[in-house]
Amino acid sequence: MELRHLRYFVVTAEAQHFTRAAELLGMAQPPLSQQIRQLEQEVGTPLFDRTGRGVVLNDAGRAFLICAQDILHRAQAAVQTAQRAARGEVGELTLGFTESASFNGVVTELIRQYRQQYPDVEMTLSQGDSETLVAQLREGAIDAAFVRPPFALDGGLTFTQLVEEPLVVALPLGHALARRKRLAPEDLTQERFILYSRRSGYGLSADIMAACRQHGLNPLTGQRAPQLSSAVNLVAAGMGVAVVPASLRHLRPDGVVYRPFTLDWPRAVLGLAVRQDKPGGKVENLLRLARGA
Numbered sequence: 509m510e511l512r513h514l515r516y517f518v519v520t521a522e523a524q525h526f527t528r529a530a531e532l533l534g535m536a537q538p539p540l541s542q543q544i545r546q547l548e549q550e551v552g553t554p555l556f557d558r559t560g561r562g563v564v565l566n567d568a569g570r571a572f573l574i575c576a577q578d579i580l581h582r583a584q585a586a587v588q589t590a591q592r593a594a595r596g597e598v599g600e601l602t603l604g605f606t607e608s609a610s611f612n613g614v615v616t617e618l619i620r621q622y623r624q625q626y627p628d629v630e631m632t633l634s635q636g637d638s639e640t641l642v643a644q645l646r647e648g649a650i651d652a653a654f655v656r657p658p659f660a661l662d663g664g665l666t667f668t669q670l671v672e673e674p675l676v677v678a679l680p681l682g683h684a685l686a687r688r689k690r691l692a693p694e695d696l697t698q699e700r701f702i703l704y705s706r707r708s709g710y711g712l713s714a715d716i717m718a719a720c721r722q723h724g725l726n727p728l729t730g731q732r733a734p735q736l737s738s739a740v741n742l743v744a745a746g747m748g749v750a751v752v753p754a755s756l757r758h759l760r761p762d763g764v765v766y767r768p769f770t771l772d773w774p775r776a777v778l779g780l781a782v783r784q785d786k787p788g789g790k791v792e793n794l795l796r797l798a799r800g801a
Contacts (some may be wrong), residue, residue, distance in 0.1 A: 511583055514576040516540060517555065518616045521573050525562035569611040575662070587708075596789025598628045603794075604641040604653030605633060608736040612755040612778055614671045615654050618801050622794055629790055637735060638711075645781055651791050656712060668798050669779040673753040678743045685749075685767065692770045693723040700730035700748035700749045715755035716751050723771075731735045742762055753778075 512525050516533065520540070523529040530537040555569035565573060583600045592598045609615045623631060636644070638655040645653050645665060657667065677691045685695060703713045720727050730748045733739035737759055739750040744763040753776030780798045782791050 509547070509550055511580065512759075513543060514580055516543050517547055518573065518576050518580065520544060520556070520563065521565055521569065524564060525644060528562075555611045557600060565642075581656050585659075586602070594789055596629070596791070596793040597626055599790055600630045600632065601652070601794070602632045602634060602650045602724040602791045603604050604636060604644060604650040604655070606638055606655060606735070607635055608656070608753060609654040609754060610635075611737075611758045612671060612673075612753075613733055614776070614801055617646045618670070618794075618797055621735060621797050625797075626790070627727070635699075642781060645783060648783070652780055653795055655781050656776065656778055658711065664784045665781055667779050667781050668795060669777055670798060670801055671755075671778050673755055673776040675771060675774070675776060676754050676757060676766045676768050678740050678750045678752055678756070679765050679766055679767060680743055680746050681763045683749075683765070686765045688767060690768045690770055693720045693782045696720070696727070697725055699728065702731050702733055702748045702750040704727055704733045704736055704739045704750075704767065712753075712774060712776055716771070719773055752776075 519532050520526060520529040523532060526541050526544075527537045530540045533540065544556070548556075551568070551572065552567045553570055554566060556563040557566050589598065603619075605615065608723075619631075622629075634644070634650055635639075638653075638657075638659060641650065641653040641655050642659045642665070644650045654670075655667075677685075677696070679686050685691060685699075686696070701717075703717075704711075717727055717729075731742055733742055733750075736752050736756055738749075740752060740756060740759050741761055742748065743750050744761045746763075751769055754768075755776075780795065782795060787795070
């Protein structure tokens with residue numbers, strides 16, 4: 509039994525006339541009558557009572573009509589669902605993000621827009637550091653990730669930059685340097701830096717240290733933090749100072765103040781990394797919004 513047989517049957521049942529049904533279906537009447545007879549043979553019982561003026565459903569036909577309409581409706585719904593999935597309008601999206609990304613207004617607005625435009629996509633968020641998220645992305649454990657470079661783009665990854673932030677210095681409340689409006693590298697000569705360097709040895713902390721050395725400052729290093737927010741919390745505990753992306757000013761633990769840093773380089777880059785090979789409709793939609801951002 510094929511879906512077309514059910515469609516022929518439903519149209520004939522509604523029209524109550526073979527010739528009128530054939531016109532609606534865009535076919536000749538004899539082939540339609542033959543298809544209905546084949547359907548009745550497959551079902552094992554007549555579905556229509558033939559009259560001189562047309563056809564009417566019998567008890568078996570009325571029962572069969574309810575099921576046939578339901579099957580056709582579900583088949584059409586299945587087609588529409590598949591088409592929506594291909595367009596990235598339904599399904600699941602696993603999105604990785606660094607903790608610092610959650611403080612960036614561009615990222616939060618992008619997530620808000622995506623959820624607003626694609627409410628039937630179930631979004632799962634997975635937090636981690638950039639190196640871990642990039643590894644998970646290569647393994648296929650997540651679909652996309654907000655991360656901070658540098659990292660290798662081998663393994664079929666692409667990176668769309670969203671924002672490039674200036675840096676600020678996080679200082680303990682009451683620190684003598686907090687009275688200044690801006691800070692330069694030479695102002696931090698006697699300060700102990702709280703770092704959040706990566707396992708690879710590369711990243712924003714390493715770039716900041718290199719830039720300070722170019723300005724004649726050999727930074728004193730102290731406690732290492734697992735992530736940017738942890739570095740700010742250690743500043744609050746009086747463990748030192750930290751140079752962080754400007755968006756972390758939204759993180760305001762008691763005992764911390766922020767001052768702009770005069771370094772032109774480096775900048776804190778944040779963007780969206782995805783797999784290059786067939787990312788799928790859901791990720792393509794996220795990329796489209798990201799490029800618009």
